[in-house]
Amino acid sequence: MAAAPPPLKPDYAERRRMFVKSGALQFALRETRAILTRRMVLGGLAVAIVILTLSAPFGTDDTLAPAPRAAYWATVVVLTYTAGVLVNRLFAGNGWGEGAWRIVSVLVTALVATVIVLALNYVTFDRTPLGMHAGWFLTVEILVVAVLVSAGLYVWTRPAPDTGETSPRPPALLDRLPLDRRGPLVAISVQDHYVQVITTRGQDLVLMRLGDAIRETGDVPGLQVHRSHWVALDQVRAARRTGERAVLTMTGGQEIPVSRTYLPAIKDAGLLPKGKDTP
Incomplete structure (x- = not known):
């Protein structure tokens, strides 16, 4: 059985309650205060x-x-x-x-x-x-x-136009996060009706489906590795087999389970050897 998603941190429950209570307006007010300071x-x-x-x-x-x-x-x-x-x-x-x-x-x-x-x-x-x-x-x-x-x-x-040497446009998904948590994407995990978006600068909950969140990752190289998880390939620090499945360790220390269905994809990405499967 695949490992369960990591539990919410204590302050996540409060943030989630506020999101449900105030929705987009509360989120926009929080970002507006940050910009005005x-x-x-x-x-x-x-x-x-x-x-x-x-x-x-x-x-x-x-x-x-x-x-x-x-x-x-x-x-x-x-x-x-x-x-x-x-x-x-x-x-x-x-x-x-x-x-x-x-x-x-x-x-x-x-x-x-x-x-x-x-x-x-x-x-x-x-x-x-x-x-x-x-x-x-x-x-x-x-x-x-x-x-x-x-x-x-x-x-x-607005951002300067592309000259051929500029960095890729930040993924649209980052627009949904507080300013202080916007950074390179690490992983996205399902939490009930939310997705937990993890970046190198922190993590937050967003009310949307995993499939929609993956579409908003833009040009970030990544893979869905489980029905409840997506990872950015350049943020994978280690990979190990666990029976018929695998576990990816991310740069921030998070461990993301890989279901058997997605094993060929992570092998093709070079995260696991393509040789004979062994427990």
Whole structure:
């Protein structure tokens, strides 16, 4: 009988409960908090606030003194950027194609940013563009600017194009993990209705089927070695036979069982000799 999957660590049960309770929103909020604490992001937001305060676009130099103007643009920058990151994380890794979720993310971000700016203008200036002369035109103008800014941020932050010498694109499966656990894939194992995704930087549970998770490994060389397990070939440290089956020891020390059905595959991969089978 094949070895059972390793038991959940104590904190996994709590993470799993939170995932079920809050789902994608909780996951996106966690990633958004992690992104907003990066020094580079905080520095970029500060630069944007200074530039907008000094340049005073949209006539804010005529309507606001320097200190209130700085507070206004700081609120606009922080709220719209946070909303954009949150929307991006909600759409990332949802199974859509890369281009599709990016386009939808840009449009939704622009709509959310427009609502934020309109609400802030109402609070700050005690008026809404819809109640002003040419108000609809101003609203559309804000929306167009929001779309352009959102698209510009995407182009600025997307990975550099392939030059033939760049490393392969990270597998889509990593988009489902917390930022601090994203690293080279080691193994994927079934845990009830979840898969336990193990990387060199840690492990986490994701609510999906093993077959779907394997498809999201992308170009990572790997094999399914059991109905409940997949391994990355470059993370296998050792292999040994156990009767009619085998056990793979991964770089992190995890032991992954190999069922008899998948023995020929791991032999073809060079993990076991192709000679006569011996217990």
